[in-house]
Amino acid sequence: MKRFLLPLIIFLVMVGFLAVGLHLDPREVPSPLVGKPAPAFDLPLLDQPEKTFSPKQMLGQVWLLNVWASWCVACREEHPLLVALSKAKLVPLYGMDYKDTRAEAQQWLNEGGNPYEANAMDIDGRVGIDYGVYGVPETYVIDKSGMIVYKQIGPITEQVLSNKIMPLVERLQAQ
Amino acid sequence: MKLNLLVRFMIGFFLLQSVLASAEEARPLQANVVVEAQVQRLSEELRCLVCQNQTIADSHAELAQDLKQEIREMAAKGMTDQAIIDYLVARYGDFVRYRPPMKSSTYLLWLGPFVLLIFGAIGLVMMLRRREKMPADKPISQTEARKVRELLDKE
Numbered sequence: 001m002k003r004f005l006l007p008l009i010i011f012l013v014m015v016g017f018l019a020v021g022l023h024l025d026p027r028e029v030p031s032p033l034v035g036k037p038a039p040a041f042d043l044p045l046l047d048q049p050e051k052t053f054s055p056k057q058m059l060g061q062v063w064l065l066n067v068w069a070s071w072c073v074a075c076r077e078e079h080p081l082l083v084a085l086s087k088a089k090l091v092p093l094y095g096m097d098y099k100d101t102r103a104e105a106q107q108w109l110n111e112g113g114n115p116y117e118a119n120a121m122d123i124d125g126r127v128g129i130d131y132g133v134y135g136v137p138e139t140y141v142i143d144k145s146g147m148i149v150y151k152q153i154g155p156i157t158e159q160v161l162s163n164k165i166m167p168l169v170e171r172l173q174a175q
Numbered sequence: 176m177k178l179n180l181l182v183r184f185m186i187g188f189f190l191l192q193s194v195l196a197s198a199e200e201a202r203p204l205q206a207n208v209v210v211e212a213q214v215q216r217l218s219e220e221l222r223c224l225v226c227q228n229q230t231i232a233d234s235h236a237e238l239a240q241d242l243k244q245e246i247r248e249m250a251a252k253g254m255t256d257q258a259i260i261d262y263l264v265a266r267y268g269d270f271v272r273y274r275p276p277m278k279s280s281t282y283l284l285w286l287g288p289f290v291l292l293i294f295g296a297i298g299l300v301m302m303l304r305r306r307e308k309m310p311a312d313k314p315i316s317q318t319e320a321r322k323v324r325e326l327l328d329k330e
Contacts, residue, residue, distance in 0.1 A: 027227070029224060030270075125237075129241065129242065129245060132266040132268070134224035
């Protein structure tokens, strides 16, 4: 009996490692930006190119910054949820249109509905690099002091919205 | 004779043109040898986050191209390797580095293989010790030898 003990322990340790590994998503790279101030930018708006949007304008409010693009397939997945969220008027949602063209972005919003208060155009993707964007869609929860509190990589699901993002937003709004 | 001249002229013309064309392409590289070497060196050190098992140098993902351009601009400004790596780590985390720094969250990554090696060595030593304790080969008796011969003969 004793001679089976060691192989059994080794086997159980390996099963443990594999079980944990299976449930980790390698695409979810922890962002070093969480807990840091949202990088500053000043980008032209989608519908009014002569005006700009800057995170500074949002100081004092809890808000969401959603990075999206009309060429992004996964964005289509989360879009109805964003539209519903904006109708509920619980938290202001701003968009950053990443490496896109105005015409295509506008068409996309006409088709799927526009959940955004405003959209900043990051046409060359420079600001995206400052935000550590590597796969759209990505969504940042930013608090009243302009700090990034949470980053969602990939599409927002109903589960993430009701279990993570909204409780966090409510807590931050109460602060 | 006339045709010959024309052909010669044409060949000369095309040769000249190709020389001019290649000179045109080579110029920007020539001016930035140091910068390009730095870009190449750094992009082999950095991971592309879109296709995670490729370096920025190998990847054709759009983000990798953008990051290479960003690195090129920083290199042209005279930033050191470390400054450029710090810039990218501040945005994408330690994950962008193919050689992550030694710190509490990466101890297992750096030391894990050595820990496994030590375990393996201990196991090997234990096994060899046990083998040593086993009784040494004894010469067989005459009756046993006869039995062996009988068995072999049957075959």
